[in-house]
Structures are given as C-alpha cells and as structure tokens.
Amino acid sequence: MFDRHHAVWPANLPHTLALPQTSLYTNLEISARRYPDRPAIVYYDTPLSYRELDAQVCALAGYLQSKGVKRGDRVLLFMQNAPQFVVGYYAILRADAAVVPVNPMNRSVELEHYVEDTDATICICGQERYEAVAPLLDAGKLEHAIVATYGDYVTEPTDLDLPAEVQADVQPIESDKAVAWSQALNAGHVPSAHEAGPDDLCVLPYSSGTTGAPKGCVHTHRSVMATAVHSIYWSRSTSEGRSLATLPYFHVTGMQNGMNAPIFIGSTVVLMTRWERKTAAKLIERYRITRWTNIVTMAIDMLSDPEIESFDLSSLESISGGGAAMPEAVSDKLLKLTGLRYIEGYGLSETIAGTHINPFDAPKPQCLGIPVFDVDSRIIDTDQLTELGPNEVGEIVSAGPQIFTGYWRRPEATESAFIDIDGKQFFRTGDIGYYDEEGYFFIVDRVKRMINASGYKVWPAEVESLMYRHPAIREACVISTPDPRRGETVKACVVLNNEGEASADEIREWCRENMAAYKVPRVVELCETLPRSPTGKVMWRALQEQEWPEAS
Structure with missing residues (x-):
C-alpha cells in the first residue's frame, strides 16, 4: 500500500473510511427525515426543501415504474443543471434503475449511441433538448420521454439574470410518446419498495479512449457513495454548509461534489443552470456560500471581473476543482481576495471523481494532490509495467473503493484497463505523471488522446x-x-x-x-x-x- 503521503495527511482524519452499506438514494431519504424543512436546493432564489425533493423523487419513481422501469434498467438523463436533474437522478435510483447521464450539448446522432448501447427505453430531458430526443421517439428507438421546463422551479421573485433556458415558456409536446414533467409527477403513482443495494448498478457515465465510440463506466452504489462521502470528510464540510453548484451535473465532478455529497450530509445546494460570473458572485454573497467546486477556467473568469472586489466572498471556506493546472498568478490573486488556496484534485469518469486531492492545510500548486481514503496509487513504467519510484515518470495507476467495475459490455476494454500489482487490481488511468518525495502526484502528459x-x-x-x-x-x-x-x-x-x-x-x-x-x-x-x-x-x-x- 502506497503510504509515502501519510506524513502530510490532514490532521485528525483517518487513513481509512468505512462507507454506508446502502444505496445512494437512501442518503436523500435520511436527509429528508433529518432536515425536512431545510432547503435542499436554492434555484435562482426559489428554495426546494428536502421534504419536497424526496416527495417529488418518489412520485417520479412511481411514474417510471408504471412505464415498465425495473431493477437494473437504464434510464437516460439528458438535461442541464436544474432541480429536475436532481429529482430525475434520484427518482431513477429510487426505482432501482441506473442513471445514464448524457451531456445536454449532444445531438440526436450522438444520443442514439447511448440509447443503443444501454438499451434504455426512457429519456428524461430538458425541453430545450427535446428536439434531439424526438427523432429517436419517432424511429422507435426510444419508447417514452419526460420533458422538463426549468422555469417551472423559479416561483419566487428574483433580481438574478436568468439563462434563456430558464426564462423560456413551456413548449407544447406533440407526441403521444412524451409527457410534460408536471404530468408525470401528478400522475399519482407510488413506487414499490426500494430494493437496490450497494452492489447494484447506479450510474453509467460515459468515457472514451483512443479508439471507438464512448464507453459506459460501470459504477455501483458503493463506488458512487465512496467519492461523495470522501469529499465531505476531506473538506470537513457540515450539514450547515452551503455549496455553490456551477459544474454540470452530467459530469462526475459536478455530480459528486455539487449534488451527491451535499445530499449525503443534508446541506444546501445553490444551483446554477449556466455559468455567469456575476450571478455566481452574487449567490456566494447572498447565501453565504461555504464550498465551491469548479473548474480552473471558472475561477479565472470570476477573478478577471473588474468588479469582483465589490462582492463579499468572506463566507467561503473551500474552493477546489481541477480540469487544468491552476496558474500560480491566479492562485495568488485568489488567496489575496479570499484568504484561500485553490485546492486541486484529480479523478476520471472511471473513478467517479477524485482519487487524489491536495490536503487543505498543505496544498501544492499545479499538483494533483495525494491519494485519498483507502486509495493505493502507484507509478508504473509504460513499457515494462514495473513499478517506479519517486520523481520517475510513468503511468498513474490506482486502486480504491471508487474505481469502476469495468466498461459496459466491453470485456476486452475492461481487461486492458487493469493491471495486477501485489495481488491487487489497479486501474490504468492512461495519464503520465510522477510523485515527489512527500507522495504528492503530478501529471505531465496523457497516454490517451483526450x-x-x-x-x-x-x-x-x-x-x-x-x-x-x-x-x-x-x-x-x-x-x-x-x-x-x-x-x-x-x-x-x-x-x-x-x-x-x-x-x-x-x-x-x-x-x-x-x-x-x-x-x-x-x-x-x-x-x-x-x-x-x-x-x-x-x-x-x-x-x-x-x-x-x-x-x-
């Protein structure tokens, strides 16, 4: 077990962390019992309580089951960040099925691959993406669609600039194979008893390599639970915290840090459909945001606003993310403005977000961080596949509870994605890097063409x-x-x-x-x-x- 980094391990945190032996949906059920009246989501100044969120999840789960969704089935979730994404995500899990999150920028020809690869028959989509779904309904490739209008969830007055998709009026649906979101929720269906457990299929985010179409990464409730729980403990977040969600929920970093982690602990998410730096700054100030996970380009954009110093950002306790190395000059500006260092991390779709994160009290710039709870990470020679030592450059490989079980219906790709070291299966990330004497990992290149x-x-x-x-x-x-x-x-x-x-x-x-x-x-x-x-x-x-x- 790689333990070189234990000397810089965050104080008062254990090296290993027991995970709940329950489904991911159970996290919402428990938080709704504990904090029924607390806002689970604040969407452009309109709150949605945990009680309301869970009730809507159960109503939609019942509707999905009435349409034939069974345990282990796959359901497409094809929309931008909105309360309906959260409801749809957890409703699919409550129905004992698995979520297939699809980038809402995809077109029909791209969406068709996800339908055919997963055998999904139902798609939950935003109305602005229905035009991409309709041809698949007409061709019989999809059987049913549930169409959401984001603006339905903005019912309180707001002075915030709303994205066009949120301002849009309800569009008529001219198909007997599709229903409006409200119609599905108000159908009066009650779901059967929840049966999914930690080893059931939970989420199929799609990734790709140097050849072929995108591949589904098989994640169970256990692996998804891992990074959701890890991020909470690593950042020392509490149920009283408030997270700003700006990363897309279809992507594993946004999904885990901006949705599943806050729901696990019962805290509040302030949600944005589209990134807009002034709106983000207003929300941080207005709701006293404590936690913001982003990509580096968002942080750079916010800090480049000439009016940024006019906003009160003092509530922030952590700013973290990745997607690219944080430039040192920008990191210094962030430190001057907020008193916080940008905490960089590293993960992939195959690891459902982070395997490495910088310690909050000892981060290094332009660094992936150190392996988190129960993660064993090594560097291997790309030709000989032998293990390398500190400051030697090779491929990053990792083993841990968040590692996927393989690629959906791709046994050969799955086999080539893992290597045995010391009797343990390690995932080959395809990323080239090294670790220093203290056990911090750095990336230098990509084997993959991404x-x-x-x-x-x-x-x-x-x-x-x-x-x-x-x-x-x-x-x-x-x-x-x-x-x-x-x-x-x-x-x-x-x-x-x-x-x-x-x-x-x-x-x-x-x-x-x-x-x-x-x-x-x-x-x-x-x-x-x-x-x-x-x-x-x-x-x-x-x-x-x-x-x-x-x-x-």
Whole structure:
C-alpha cells in the first residue's frame, strides 16, 4: 500500500473510511427525515426543501415504474443543471434503475449511441433538448420521454439574470410518446419498495479512449457513495454548509461534489443552470456560500471581473476543482481576495471523481494532490509495467473503493484497463505523471488522446467517427491545437474524397449541425494525405507534435 503521503495527511482524519452499506438514494431519504424543512436546493432564489425533493423523487419513481422501469434498467438523463436533474437522478435510483447521464450539448446522432448501447427505453430531458430526443421517439428507438421546463422551479421573485433556458415558456409536446414533467409527477403513482443495494448498478457515465465510440463506466452504489462521502470528510464540510453548484451535473465532478455529497450530509445546494460570473458572485454573497467546486477556467473568469472586489466572498471556506493546472498568478490573486488556496484534485469518469486531492492545510500548486481514503496509487513504467519510484515518470495507476467495475459490455476494454500489482487490481488511468518525495502526484502528459478544451473532454476518435458521416470526407484525424482562451481546442486534418467538394468552412458548419458545440473543430485543415506508419495507421501523434511547435 502506497503510504509515502501519510506524513502530510490532514490532521485528525483517518487513513481509512468505512462507507454506508446502502444505496445512494437512501442518503436523500435520511436527509429528508433529518432536515425536512431545510432547503435542499436554492434555484435562482426559489428554495426546494428536502421534504419536497424526496416527495417529488418518489412520485417520479412511481411514474417510471408504471412505464415498465425495473431493477437494473437504464434510464437516460439528458438535461442541464436544474432541480429536475436532481429529482430525475434520484427518482431513477429510487426505482432501482441506473442513471445514464448524457451531456445536454449532444445531438440526436450522438444520443442514439447511448440509447443503443444501454438499451434504455426512457429519456428524461430538458425541453430545450427535446428536439434531439424526438427523432429517436419517432424511429422507435426510444419508447417514452419526460420533458422538463426549468422555469417551472423559479416561483419566487428574483433580481438574478436568468439563462434563456430558464426564462423560456413551456413548449407544447406533440407526441403521444412524451409527457410534460408536471404530468408525470401528478400522475399519482407510488413506487414499490426500494430494493437496490450497494452492489447494484447506479450510474453509467460515459468515457472514451483512443479508439471507438464512448464507453459506459460501470459504477455501483458503493463506488458512487465512496467519492461523495470522501469529499465531505476531506473538506470537513457540515450539514450547515452551503455549496455553490456551477459544474454540470452530467459530469462526475459536478455530480459528486455539487449534488451527491451535499445530499449525503443534508446541506444546501445553490444551483446554477449556466455559468455567469456575476450571478455566481452574487449567490456566494447572498447565501453565504461555504464550498465551491469548479473548474480552473471558472475561477479565472470570476477573478478577471473588474468588479469582483465589490462582492463579499468572506463566507467561503473551500474552493477546489481541477480540469487544468491552476496558474500560480491566479492562485495568488485568489488567496489575496479570499484568504484561500485553490485546492486541486484529480479523478476520471472511471473513478467517479477524485482519487487524489491536495490536503487543505498543505496544498501544492499545479499538483494533483495525494491519494485519498483507502486509495493505493502507484507509478508504473509504460513499457515494462514495473513499478517506479519517486520523481520517475510513468503511468498513474490506482486502486480504491471508487474505481469502476469495468466498461459496459466491453470485456476486452475492461481487461486492458487493469493491471495486477501485489495481488491487487489497479486501474490504468492512461495519464503520465510522477510523485515527489512527500507522495504528492503530478501529471505531465496523457497516454490517451483526450483534448481538454476549457474543462470539456473531447475524444478525437469520437469526433472522427462523426466526421466520417460527411459524404465528402475520406479521412479525418483530430488533434489538439493551442488556443489562447481555452488552453487547447479541436483541430481536424481532413482528406476529401476524389469526387468530394467541400471547403473548410462548410465542413465546420456541418460539424456544428451534427455534434455538440465543444466537439466542433475550431480549425479544419484540408490535406492531400495524412502521415501513416509502416502498418498503414494514421500517425496522429506526428501531426500533434507538428502542431504545437508551429503554433508556439
């Protein structure tokens, strides 16, 4: 067991932590009993109590079961941050089914993969995404949809700037396969007894690698419980705290730190549908926010507001996150403004958020942190697969209670994702890093081709497979290119068919129509050929290495 970091372990915290042997839904049930009148969520100045939240969860769970949802079934959750996301998430769990969280920026052709891969028959979606769901209902790929209007949950007067999706009026649904959110909740269905336990399937967040379509990461109630509980104890949060939720709930960091962790402890979440720095600052001041988990770009954006010093941010007790290394100058500005150091952490979809977090009383800059409760993490040589020592660069591998059980219906991918060390199964992260003499971990590169554009993970193989649907494209290789605002962004090197005619602008526009905005190549380069290895494989790494020196 790796224990080099125990010398810098947070004071008064145990090295190991027993987890509740219950389902994740049970956390909400218990908090609703303990704190029935406490706001579970505050949504643009409108509160939703724990009693109300649990009642709505049970009503929707009953409705799902009336539509045939059974224990172990998968249900798509396709919406932006809103109270309905929380209700939908926990209703699926209350019905003994598993949540398939889908990025709301996805289009129909992308959503189709999640439907086919999980055999999901029902989708819970925001009304602004119904246009992507409707074709799958019409084609019989989905059987039913429940459509939510975010503005229904803003019933109190507010002076906050509301996103367009929250201001939008209820749109009519012209399908006998879809119902409005209120209709589902008011149908009067009562769910059967809750049966799911810690080893039942809980959540299937999707990840990807260097080849193929996105893969579902199989997480049980036990593994999801782990990082939800870990984050509470590591940050020493209490039920009296208030969290600002700005990260998207479909993503594991937002899901765990901005939803599941606060519900476990019975605290209040102040929820935003869209990031807007002034609204975030107002909410911190208005609700005396104590805990804010974000991505580095959000913190940078807030601190770049020339009026930021006019807001009272003194209630904050912790500011943490990741997605990219925090620039030292920005960290120093944050410290001057709030008295707090930015606490960086590290995790993946396969680990349902953090395996490493910096100690709050001894953080290091641009550092992943140290392995948290019950996590055993090592560095291995990528060729020999032998264990390396301090300051030696290799692949980060981890074992712990939050590690997924494998990729959904991908036995070969699952087998290659793990390695046996000392009789224990370690997950191979695909990230290259090292640890120092004190046991702090640092990242230096990625084995995987993932592009990190302002915290959004873009998988080149997925973008390539979508681009191949364009009739004029013969070959496409997606790489990252430097971007002054996003850090890096997406570039596509494209070879056209002999008879194909399309400009770079036309291809970019086609991509905008067929994939989520953050995946769309900002740069399209038309090439006569792509470099190949002796075996005929496209040498994406050669293109990648050429891109960065030229840009710099």
